[in-house]
Amino acid sequence: MQNKNHTENPHIGFELRRAANLIRREIDNAMSGRKIEKLTGMQGRVIGFLCHNLGKEIFQRDIETEFSIRRSTATAMLQTMEKHGLIERQPVEYDARLKRIAPTPVALERHKIFEYEINRVEASVLNGITKDEADTLLKILEKIRNNLGE
Amino acid sequence: MQNKNHTENPHIGFELRRAANLIRREIDNAMSGRKIEKLTGMQGRVIGFLCHNLGKEIFQRDIETEFSIRRSTATAMLQTMEKHGLIERQPVEYDARLKRIAPTPVALERHKIFEYEINRVEASVLNGITKDEADTLLKILEKIRNNLGE
DNA sequence: GATAAAATGTTAGGGTGCTAACAATTTAAA
DNA sequence: TTTAAATTGTTAGCACCCTAACATTTTATC
Numbered sequence: 001m002q003n004k005n006h007t008e009n010p011h012i013g014f015e016l017r018r019a020a021n022l023i024r025r026e027i028d029n030a031m032s033g034r035k036i037e038k039l040t041g042m043q044g045r046v047i048g049f050l051c052h053n054l055g056k057e058i059f060q061r062d063i064e065t066e067f068s069i070r071r072s073t074a075t076a077m078l079q080t081m082e083k084h085g086l087i088e089r090q091p092v093e094y095d096a097r098l099k100r101i102a103p104t105p106v107a108l109e110r111h112k113i114f115e116y117e118i119n120r121v122e123a124s125v126l127n128g129i130t131k132d133e134a135d136t137l138l139k140i141l142e143k144i145r146n147n148l149g150e
Numbered sequence: 151m152q153n154k155n156h157t158e159n160p161h162i163g164f165e166l167r168r169a170a171n172l173i174r175r176e177i178d179n180a181m182s183g184r185k186i187e188k189l190t191g192m193q194g195r196v197i198g199f200l201c202h203n204l205g206k207e208i209f210q211r212d213i214e215t216e217f218s219i220r221r222s223t224a225t226a227m228l229q230t231m232e233k234h235g236l237i238e239r240q241p242v243e244y245d246a247r248l249k250r251i252a253p254t255p256v257a258l259e260r261h262k263i264f265e266y267e268i269n270r271v272e273a274s275v276l277n278g279i280t281k282d283e284a285d286t287l288l289k290i291l292e293k294i295r296n297n298l299g300e
Numbered sequence: 301g302a303t304a305a306a307a308t309g310t311t312a313g314g315g316t317g318c319t320a321a322c323a324a325t326t327t328a329a330a
Numbered sequence: 331t332t333t334a335a336a337t338t339g340t341t342a343g344c345a346c347c348c349t350a351a352c353a354t355t356t357t358a359t360c
Contacts, residue, residue, distance in 0.1 A: 023166070148274075
């Protein structure tokens with residue numbers, strides 16, 4: 001309509017979120033192209049984490065620290081995943097507060113596809129960005145986390 | 151509990167979101183320290199955008215493109231902001247589809263505090279990160295956006 | 301052993317994202 | 331000009347993220 005000269009100074013937090021949102025869209029979109037019921041980005045990450053630690057006992061608190069999310073966020077997410085048959089939560093003998101979390105066979109199946117698709121998306125996202133730049137990016141993100149007491 | 155050796159390869163999209171979430175927490179926290187009713191990070195950005203364009207007509211579609219969000223996301227957010235008395239939405243004479251969006255005096259007041267707090271948070275987030283690194287970060291994020299057709 | 305503190309998980313309520321399906325209006329094309 | 335297409339906004343339903351307030355269980359402290 002009028003001269004679209006209205007962009008303000010960039011704020012780091014917002015720009016990070018914007019890029020993250022666009023990437024999430026892309027992942028969701030890639031997964032939706034499959035016949036199989038999809039995993040969301042976060043669900044895929046959680047299943048990946050569980051797969052990566054199949055021998056070990058994983059509890060909700062481990063998910064919280066691994067993904068830097070709050071307790072209530074983890075509760076809601078894991079409840080949803082359990083409802084969808086992606087994980088099982090079993091009580092633990094030696095501590096009544098804990099619940100052991102394990103992926104179901106269905107989840108393992110879907111996770112294979114997730115891994116394939118996320119790598120595809122990752123590659124297209126990083127198109128024209130050097131390995132060095134990507135490493136720098138991750139290093140800066142780590143610094144930011146440290147600055148915020150992670 | 152056991153050796154916490156279970157971190158996987160980093161995925162760019164997830165790491166961006168994690169950092170963005172931590173920063174949002176920090177902003178919310180800073181705003182909560184104030185006596186006044188707070189603005190959320192996104193609300194602060196929207197009001198800032200409106201302030202920056204006070205002479206021009208701004209419609210919902212402009213918010214969508216400015217912030218790279220979907221129509222329905224913008225609808226919900228602006229409804230909430232209207233409900234909270236942060237913006238007004240008025241019909242436009244020459245096009246019955248559009249709604250003119252303007253900030254209220256209350257919003258302008260809160261936005262001053264928001265600006266102050268977000269700059270403080272921004273500074274603490276970027277502690278130990280050089281101007282060059284920050285510029286590189288923003289440049290990479292822009293490349294990512296371009297790669298995803300923004 | 302009793303009491304206080306810490307750890308783990310849940311619930312309630314709200315903000316910010318998305319897709320898909322709609323309704324209404326305006327613009328383009330036949 | 332009438333029909334088709336594009337534009338703008340809404341609704342419904344869901345994922346993900348938060349704080350605050352709770353309940354329960356375990357661990358520390360006295």
